[in-house]
Amino acid sequence: MDDTTFSYPPIDPTTFDLIVVGTGLPESILAAAASSTGKTVLHLDPNPYYGSHFSSLPLSDLPSFLLSHSQPAAVSLPTDLTTFSQSDADDSTTASQSDLVTVDLTTRPVYSDVEISSHSAELLELSRKFNLDLTGPRVLFCADSAVDLMLKSGANQYVEFKNVDGTFLCSGDGKLSSVPDSRSAIFKDSSLGLAEKNRLGSFFKLVEGHLKEVGSDGGSRRISEEDLERPFVEFLDKMRLPVKIKSIIIYAIAMADYDQDKLEGCKNVLKTREGINRLALYHSSVGRFHNALGALIYPIYGQGELSQAFCRRAAVKGCLYVLRMPVKALLIDKESGSCKGAKVASGQHLFSNEMVLGPSFMIPWPLANSLPDFLQAKLEDIGRDVRGKVARGICITNSSLKTDVSTCLVVYPPKSLYTEQVTSIRVLQIGSSLAVCPSGMFVVYLSTFCDDAIQGKKSLHAAINTIFSVATSETRENSSYEKSEDGEVKPNLLWSALYIQELSMGSFDPFCFTHMPDGSLNYNDLVDSTKEVFQKMFPQEEFFPETTFSQLDDDGELGPSPSDDSLDS
Missing domain, CATH: 3.50.50.60 (FAD/NAD(P)-binding domain)
Known part of the structure; x- marks a missing residue:
């Protein structure tokens, strides 16, 4: 105006x-x-x-x-x-x-190389039923500092969250593997062999024991100071963890951004100390709230x-x-x-x-x-x-990336989509149960770090081509849908926005x-x-001085979203 x-x-x-x-x-x-x-x-x-x-x-x-x-x-x-x-x-x-x-x-x-594509004329009529994040993909860990701040400040009284149903990692064969979030989940995971389960369970036990000792009286640590200062990937090699397990820990739990297998030239080497802290955040997030059984939550x-x-x-x-x-x-x-x-x-x-x-x-x-x-x-x-750039993508589809899963996080580690891929690509699917899109549709967010728009767009397009098939009138009429590497039917891509955002x-x-x-x-x-x-x-x-809002609800939940129109005038 x-x-x-x-x-x-x-x-x-x-x-x-x-x-x-x-x-x-x-x-x-x-x-x-x-x-x-x-x-x-x-x-x-x-x-x-x-x-x-x-x-x-x-x-x-x-x-x-x-x-x-x-x-x-x-x-x-x-x-x-x-x-x-x-x-x-x-x-x-x-x-x-x-x-x-x-x-x-x-x-x-602050944005560049904006690329908008639409493959469905009907979407515009439903525009007001979408709530699309500019910052996606983004979640909160149940035990992270943002959740603690909301509880301390009382801001949790004005927003409600739901659990992210699961996390998956794309393995070297192109298939999506479930990420176990606890020792009990490890032994329920049918994709892991017995030897892999034992090694991963032993590693988690070691980490838990280390954190317990450090958190109590600062006594003798189970993980040495020398190991804490070395690259995390080297520490995992020392623990003789299989390649698949290392990838799960580094990229899907510790959420490393850059290829840790090539330490020379790696922009951000993840040290063992930080890796352990991220594992601790993940572990302490699981089951913190009664209405969020997993580690990750997303706001309605x-x-x-x-x-x-x-x-x-x-x-x-x-x-x-x-x-x-x-x-x-x-x-x-x-x-x-x-x-x-x-x-x-x-x-x-x-x-x-x-x-x-x-x-x-x-x-x-x-x-x-x-x-x-x-x-x-x-x-x-x-x-x-x-300090660099991040490539972001927002996609709208009419079916889930995983059957019977509405909300999920998918991580594509470096080199999982193409040889020159040096950064992780994170993909977050949000369903209509979180009031971000009409019923029967899903919003999928993608992001990856990049040096320039060419590199960023290449990574986004590689992920999109792996995840989606572009909906046409012919495919809609004939129901001839493309399948992904793991046998799942590829969702139709109805709309997308790709863009590069500077990291200032x-x-x-x-x-x-x-x-x-x-x-x-x-x-x-x-x-x-x-x-x-x-x-x-x-x-x-x-x-934020301590207030009466600084406590959890009696049932251990983040709390409902009460009606408050104080800002709408």
């Missing part, structure tokens, strides 16, 4: 302890954390919905969102500069009475519900929310270069000594020449710490920009980095 035709409401008050721009998951957690300590928080978003790059969108909205963030925003250069006195704004709470300058704020492209209505849950928690604590409110410029102290507030689309100036910006915002260059030299240099250095780590000084969604399966790294940002802004405050 054109700014000139939309009447923006005035915001009152105009001064806050924290202003947050964007309602992605990191921004929403920060707003909720600050509100829980009694800070006054203003949370803005130019979109009419919550979630930003962590949203779950209807089918019709997804392509336009990806395309709008895959090209630079149109801006008028050089940057507009206006000098005014803080006293003119009647701002008595700011630390300095120095003059402020306004520096334009715009958005930058999609991952976008997590951002909304923290926004609702923040609103209960007094955070002020204003959607459809673009931020046009930052207010910067001319002497120190620190951010003092924002200028919104209505022209109103809003003030705060702390500001958080979503990951797609940027200061356009070149800046106005009238800025002081030191400020020019300081603002010129502002950018994203881009954000920055804190002089302004706080949050991270883009990372390439991990869960949110642990994102939660840790968000907590670090909060502690830098408010070093004297606790990150």
Whole structure:
């Protein structure tokens, strides 16, 4: 909507302890954390919905969102500069009475090589019945830090989860093998031989004993310090585990991203210590909640519900929310270069000594020449710490990847699809029972790390060609469906969106920009980095003080999703 035709409401008050721009998951957690300590928080978003790059969108909205963030925003250069006195704004709470300058704020492209394909004309009519994640594939481990944070903050009261039915690994012969999540599951698995079961059971017993000793009194460890520092794959070789078992442990339980068999040149070598910690997370997640028997859970209505849950928690604590409110410029102290507030689309100036910006915002260059030299240099250095890319895919199909399985995770280890494949490809299927698609359909998410779009698209297409057959009028009429390597009927591919997303780590000084969604399966790294940002802004405050919401329900469940319309006005 054109700014000139939309009447923006005035915001009152105009001064806050924290202003947050964007309602992605990191921004929403920060707003909720600050509100829980009694800070006054203003949370803005130019979109009419919550979630930003962590949203779950209807089918019709997804392509336009990806395309709008895959090209630079149109801006008028050089940057507009206006000098005014803080006293003119009647701002008595700011630390300095120095003059402020306004520096334009715009958005930058974070997606590229967007590729949309549709093989079913009927899908568009069902658009509003889809909730498609921008960050997929993504799950939560029942015992991970994101779940602990939701329980501690009370955000779990606003979202409901369901169990992921199973995890599978593509073995060297192209067949999907079930991933055992406990010692009892090992001996029930008919795909494993007796010798394999014994070795895997003994290994799990060793890990459990090691963790128990370390967690109790720090006594003698069953796994030596030398082994903990060596590559995990070498430790598994030392344990004489078969190739199939090693692959299950490394790629389907420890979730390694890169080929661990070629340590020379491997971008991220998984050490034994981290591998053991990931096994511990997996093991402790199994059966933690009565309504989630496995290790993995997924939110009903999609991952976008997590951002909304923290926004609702923040609103209960007094955070002020204003959607459809673009931020046009930052207010910067001319002497120190620190951010003092924002200028919104209505022209109103809003003030705060702390500001958080979503990951797609940027200061356009070149800046106005009238800025002081030191400020020019300081603002010129502002950018994203881009550390690679992740290729993502979203597919819609009308049948399951595995018979009688609605929700599942499938891992394709390096070299399982083609010889040059150096990264794992993770595939998550979500069924209609989680309210993300119409009945009888499934949403399938894919992702893999990549150096560039060519490598990323090659991996995604290799997985898609293995998993799906493209639905045509002929195949629908004749029911002549293609079969996969393990004899399963390949689902028809009805619609797909492939895109490359940059992995930006954000920055804190002089302004706080949050991270883009990372390439991990869960949110642990994102939660840790968000907590670090909060502690830098408010070093004297606790990150979510303990509340009555910090306990599990009496039945050991995450809790229902109560009706709460406090954010919908």
